[in-house]
Amino acid sequence: MKNYYVAKSRRVRSTPYTSRIENQGVTAYSVYNHMLLPAAFGSLEDSYHHLKEHVQIWDVAGERQVEIIGKDAAKLVQLMTCRDLSKSKIGRCYYCPIIDDKAGLINDPVVLKLREDRWWISVADSDVILFAKGLAIGKNFDVKIFEPNVDILAVQGPKSFRLMEKIFGTKTTEMKFFGFDYFEFEGVKHLIAKSGWSKQGGFEIYVENTKSGLALYDKLFELGKEFNVKPGCPNLIERIESALLSYGNDMDNNDNPFECGLDKFVHLDSNINFLGKEKLKEVRKKGINKKLMGVIIDTNEISVSKSINLTNDENLIIGELRSGGYSPHFKKVIGIAMLNKPYYEVSQKFKISINDEVFEGKVCDLPFI
Numbered sequence: 001m002k003n004y005y006v007a008k009s010r011r012v013r014s015t016p017y018t019s020r021i022e023n024q025g026v027t028a029y030s031v032y033n034h035m036l037l038p039a040a041f042g043s044l045e046d047s048y049h050h051l052k053e054h055v056q057i058w059d060v061a062g063e064r065q066v067e068i069i070g071k072d073a074a075k076l077v078q079l080m081t082c083r084d085l086s087k088s089k090i091g092r093c094y095y096c097p098i099i100d101d102k103a104g105l106i107n108d109p110v111v112l113k114l115r116e117d118r119w120w121i122s123v124a125d126s127d128v129i130l131f132a133k134g135l136a137i138g139k140n141f142d143v144k145i146f147e148p149n150v151d152i153l154a155v156q157g158p159k160s161f162r163l164m165e166k167i168f169g170t171k172t173t174e175m176k177f178f179g180f181d182y183f184e185f186e187g188v189k190h191l192i193a194k195s196g197w198s199k200q201g202g203f204e205i206y207v208e209n210t211k212s213g214l215a216l217y218d219k220l221f222e223l224g225k226e227f228n229v230k231p232g233c234p235n236l237i238e239r240i241e242s243a244l245l246s247y248g249n250d251m252d253n254n255d256n257p258f259e260c261g262l263d264k265f266v267h268l269d270s271n272i273n274f275l276g277k278e279k280l281k282e283v284r285k286k287g288i289n290k291k292l293m294g295v296i297i298d299t300n301e302i303s304v305s306k307s308i309n310l311t312n313d314e315n316l317i318i319g320e321l322r323s324g325g326y327s328p329h330f331k332k333v334i335g336i337a338m339l340n341k342p343y344y345e346v347s348q349k350f351k352i353s354i355n356d357e358v359f360e361g362k363v364c365d366l367p368f369i
């Protein structure tokens with residue numbers, strides 16, 4: 001496969017860490033929220049093993065924040081998500097599907113409650129800021145909505161805890177999963193959450209003070225030497241094994257939260273008010289016609305750049321593969337696929353054509369591990 005460069009411009013934004021990761025050997029970029037997102041540092045498989053054993057620093061500045069501040073901030077955030085935030089606490093993160101009036105997914109961000117009247121929506125790849133502004137205008141809400149200067153650095157992997165302790169002390173590791181607090185580095189406070197887009201453990205540092213963030217970046221690499229620290233990025237295989245969904249890849253505006261297995265984050269029986277509630281009640285009553293599932297395919301290579309049809313023995317299309325890659329753990333290709341009813345059952349067999357060769361596969365539960 002030939003590789004191409006991404007042409008940089010003001011529109012495809014660099015991050016404060018771009019020059020650093022380029023010196024450290026980034027080999028591929030994706031674009032996320034109109035910003036460069038590193039996609040590889042050499043071999044995906046080597047990075048996968050390294051992430052599961054050591055510690056990595058990720059430039060995930062592309063996970064932009066939508067700040068909502070003002071008297072009606074809580075009302076607006078709740079209007080956008082089907083997750084009940086009425087008992088939410090300051091200092092906590094919440095994974096929240098955002099849906100439209102037809103219950104189609106708009107995004108699946110992490111929401112941070114900074115204050116009763118100040119929230120950050122840490123968005124996946126879609127323009128939530130425009131949706132939020134539209135709603136606020138239509139509802140005449142008293143809020144200010146903008147993208148603050150926040151560039152997340154993720155510290156991920158089993159040795160992330162010891163590395164963070166060395167810089168910030170044990171208070172960071174004592175935080176609960178999805179909790180956040182402010183911690184000082186050389187006189188500057190940084191918001192740090194125990195979270196991240198891997199299941200190997202770790203933190204996310206919401207860098208607002210760029211100068212201090214860059215010094216912190218260098219410090220993480222300096223003190224991380226003894227933990228075999230390396231630059232990294234969200235790892236396709238690790239995240240599929242862990243069933244961390246990727247908006248735009250695994251699901252989009254044509255899918256609802258039930259179809260994506262996000263039932264845990266849908267709260268239809270409390271008296272909160274959110275967009276798409278009636279539609280979701282209807283879906284709950286009628287049931288779904290498709291479902292996101294895991295798949296295992298009998299091959300050792302795949303590159304998914306668009307949906308690939310899955311067919312049964314009668315050559316009927318029964319679903320589509322949306323993400324996939326070779327898993328060193330299963331020694332096969334694993335993926336995330338949308339299966340049509342009634343084919344979304346575990347052990348359902350299918351065929352898939354990759355580069356004119358046909359392979360066999362079967363459906364399984366998420367997460368893989």
Ligand code: THG
Nearest residue numbers: 063094095108109110122123124196197204244245
């Ligand atoms: N961190 C931050 N912002 C983000 C992401 C992130 N924005 C974009 C994208 N990632 C949003 N998507 C997800 C998907 C899953 C999770 C986080 C963000 C996640 N899920 C856990 C799980 O599925 O086990 C926990 C969910 C829960 O129980 O609440 O962590 O990574 N800042």
